[in-house]
Amino acid sequence: MLIRCQSSMQKLILLLLLLLSACARNSQQADDSGVQMEVTVVETAVSTTTLTVTMHDADGNPINDAYLIIKGDMTHAGMTPIIAAADGGTDGVYTTPFEWTMGGDWVITIIANLGDGTTITREFPFVIQ
Helix, strand or coil, X not given: CCCCCCCHHHXXXXXXXXXXXXXXXXXXXXXXXXXXXXXXXXXXCCEEEEEEEEEXXXXXXXXXXXXXXXXXXXXXXXXXXXXXXXXXXXXXXXEEEEEECCCEEEEEEEEEECCCCCEEEEEEXXXXX
């Protein structure tokens, strides 16, 4: 894709849009558990990045006793899934290295096994450049 910018203002706007697309965040609360989950990645290009999952209970208290299984799948067939894990959250924040192996549409599935025996599964879409 070729984009031609005529003015320095257009170039500045294009640069800002590119910088904003380099950080992505998705959040979800889709079941009756009340658990709030947010996933943030610093890099949305093909590379190794840090995936951060933030979890809070229905009252807004951080959840620190979960074990997370994280699976990244491309939305088309034929790609090997990326598997990661995280546990021992601090203030409800869990981090793990994660590698985007190819550009395109991805779905991150997080299976959170909470300390009380509850299991929560959530999916988060990402577009990788």
